[in-house]
Amino acid sequence: MSLQISQLNIVRGKVAVVQSLDLAPMPPGSITALIGPNGAGKSTLIHALAGSLPARGQMLLDGVPLASLTHRERCQQVGLLPQTLPQGAGLTVYELLLGGLLTLGLPHHQAEQRIEQGLQQLRLSHLAMRAMSSLSGGQRQMVALVQLLARQPRLLLLDEPSSALDLHWQLAMVEAISRDVRERGSIAVLALHDLNLALRCCERIIVLSEGRCAADGSALDVLDPDLLAKVYGITGRIEQCSQGRPIFVLDHLVHPL
Numbered sequence: 001m002s003l004q005i006s007q008l009n010i011v012r013g014k015v016a017v018v019q020s021l022d023l024a025p026m027p028p029g030s031i032t033a034l035i036g037p038n039g040a041g042k043s044t045l046i047h048a049l050a051g052s053l054p055a056r057g058q059m060l061l062d063g064v065p066l067a068s069l070t071h072r073e074r075c076q077q078v079g080l081l082p083q084t085l086p087q088g089a090g091l092t093v094y095e096l097l098l099g100g101l102l103t104l105g106l107p108h109h110q111a112e113q114r115i116e117q118g119l120q121q122l123r124l125s126h127l128a129m130r131a132m133s134s135l136s137g138g139q140r141q142m143v144a145l146v147q148l149l150a151r152q153p154r155l156l157l158l159d160e161p162s163s164a165l166d167l168h169w170q171l172a173m174v175e176a177i178s179r180d181v182r183e184r185g186s187i188a189v190l191a192l193h194d195l196n197l198a199l200r201c202c203e204r205i206i207v208l209s210e211g212r213c214a215a216d217g218s219a220l221d222v223l224d225p226d227l228l229a230k231v232y233g234i235t236g237r238i239e240q241c242s243q244g245r246p247i248f249v250l251d252h253l254v255h256p257l
Contacts, residue, residue, distance in 0.1 A: 001062045002027045003049075003155060003187050008057035010041070010048050010211075017044045019211040021057070026204070028185040031177065033198035035191075036208035037232055042191035043083070045208070046159045049189070050080040061155055076104055079153035083160045085140040086147070088132030093124075093143050096132055100147050114150040122146060122176060137164035145173055149180055156180065156188040162197055170194075174201040195223065195248040199238075207231060219246060229254050 002025035010018035018041040026032050034042040048055040051066065051074050059066045061077060069077065088096040094115065101111035119125045124142055132140065141164045148156065156177065162170045178201055181188050192198045198205055198219065205222045207215040209231045215222040220238060228236045235251040 003189070004058065004060040006058045008045075008048070008055055008059065010044050010053060010055045012044065012053070017041045017211050018048070018055070018208075021045070021211070021213060023206065023213060023216065026187050026189065028187055029181055030204065031181055031188040031190065031202045032204045032206060033190050033192050033202035034206050034208060035193070035195065035198055036214070039210075040208040041211040042208055043159050046080070046157045046189065046191050047082075049155070050074075050078055050157050052080070072105070076151075077153055078155045078157065079148045079151050081141075081144055081148045081156075081158040081161050083163060085137055085164065086132065086144050087140075091132050092129050093132060093135070094128045096143065097147050097150065101150060104151060111150075114152070115146070118146040118150045121179075122172060138166060138169055141165055142169055142173070145176060149176060152184065152186075154186060156186055158188070158190045160191055160193065162192070162194060170197060177201065199246050199248060223248065 004025045005021060005023045008018055008021040009016065034045060036042055044053060047053045049059060049066065066074060066078065086096060097115045098111055101114060102108065119128055122142060122145070124146060127135065127139060127143065135143065141161070145161070161173055165173060174197065177188050180186055190202065203218065205217070205219050206213060207222060207227065214231055215227055223238055225235060225237060228234055233254045235254060237249050237251070238246050239249055241247050
């Protein structure tokens, strides 16, 4: 049981953004980071898996082609946290969360329980009756995370989930995703620019470059100086902090401006 991607091609306009992509299966209980430079195909792959972009090839979730699912089935099985922050004009946080869960067909009492649990776990209960329009970008992003986790999808897709978050909430987001993957055996795929965030929470890193897989494996195996120079045009290295955690250190451009 896993997420499998093979011979995947995605065209946007007339540009082949993802080309003949084959990846080893992503098993239940795993967190995978998609990294790579701008335009590498990270967000495009995330949105194709979510069903918001057409794609040719195979995308199988637990052996079932994602393309064969109805819209409701796909929404139940696959959850997306996009870069675009939820607006919810005229709605409170609670109303936005409740409406999203009821749309999936969840019983009212069960939806309320999940919302209460999600807000409590992320220490956001104080925002429940706040108008969405009054929230900061980071607060709206955390509300979107609550909504994603409350839906309890099989596959969690996050597109630059830390873009509006400060350091506190970045760590809270990482811990929430890790807990969900650990407790429910879900599969999480995160498109990230922050290599240290990828090192913090992802046991597997897939490097995309020009729509193809440039490397795939553990961070220490993948992020070597040659690959960083080739894909990003920078020199950098992985070191260990005082607590033994791997950290990425950026040195300089390969070709200074």
